Structure formats: C-alpha cells, structure tokens
Amino acid sequence: MIPKSVPSGSRNLGSQNSDTDSNDKMCRDDGTLCCNLLISRLFFDAKSSVDLRNLMQAHIQRMLSIARTPSFVGEIICTGVNPGVIPPYIHGMRVVPSDLKEVVAMELDIEYYGGGRVRY
Numbered sequence: 001m002i003p004k005s006v007p008s009g010s011r012n013l014g015s016q017n018s019d020t021d022s023n024d025k026m027c028r029d030d031g032t033l034c035c036n037l038l039i040s041r042l043f044f045d046a047k048s049s050v051d052l053r054n055l056m057q058a059h060i061q062r063m064l065s066i067a068r069t070p071s072f073v074g075e076i077i078c079t080g081v082n083p084g085v086i087p088p089y090i091h092g093m094r095v096v097p098s099d100l101k102e103v104v105a106m107e108l109d110i111e112y113y114g115g116g117r118v119r120y
Contacts, residue, residue: 031093032090032092032093036089039087039088039089040087043083043087043088046083047083047084047085053082056081057080057081060078060118061077061078064076064077080118080119081116081119082115082116082117082119083114083116084112084114084115084117085115086115088111089112090108091110092108092109093108093109094106094107
C-alpha cells in the first residue's frame with residue numbers, strides 16, 4: 001500500500017468514512033496484492049534498464065507517427081522516456097461479465113503519481 005502522509009492533528013476520529021478508507025478496503029484481496037507486487041517489480045526493472053526504456057520510446061514513437069495531426073504541426077518525435085519514481089498502484093479489480101467464451105474482461109482502478117515524462 002502507498003502510505004498517505006496526513007498530519008496527526010488533522011485526522012478525523014469520528015465515524016465518517018473517507019475515500020481513502022474505502023479504497024484501502026478494496027485492496028485487501030490477494031489478486032490485487034499479487035498484481036501490485038508484480039507491477040512494482042516490473043516497474044523497477046524497467047526503470048533501471050536502458051533497453052526497456054528504448055523499447056518504450058520506440059513504441060511511443062510508432063504510436064505518434066500513426067496519430068493524425070493538423071497540417072500546421074510537423075512531425076512529432078519522442079526524444080526520451082522517463083518512467084518516474086513510483087510504480088502504478090491498483091486499488092481495485094473487477095471482472096466484467098461477457099458473453100464470449102474464453103475471454104476475460106476486467107476493470108482496473110489504477111493510480112499513478114510517479115512523475116513519468118515523455119519528451120518531444
């Protein structure tokens with residue numbers, strides 16, 4: 001879990017529930033915890049690997065070259081990728097019902113405050 005820094009004097013000791021309390025309750029299942037651990041590990045590996053950053057940059061550049069732009073905008077070139085310092089965090093996962101067999105659809109509540117940047 002990502003700790004929230006709240007001054008001790010500003011905590012409400014009443015019976016009201018905050019959004020933080022309800023989000024923390026959603027994260028208690030093992031599937032969400034496992035996904036958060038996996039994402040954290042992959043994030044820190046990607047953060048330290050130059051090859052993975054170059055792969056992300058190439059993928060972003062391919063997406064930018066496909067995107068439609070107005071005629072007065074020239075070519076958009078991605079010159080660097082910085083994934084940030086904090087990995088994405090999953091607050092909740094839900095399986096969405098689907099009629100197709102062998103297909104799983106999920107909704108994820110993801111929070112990312114890592115400060116990632118893409119330079120153009």
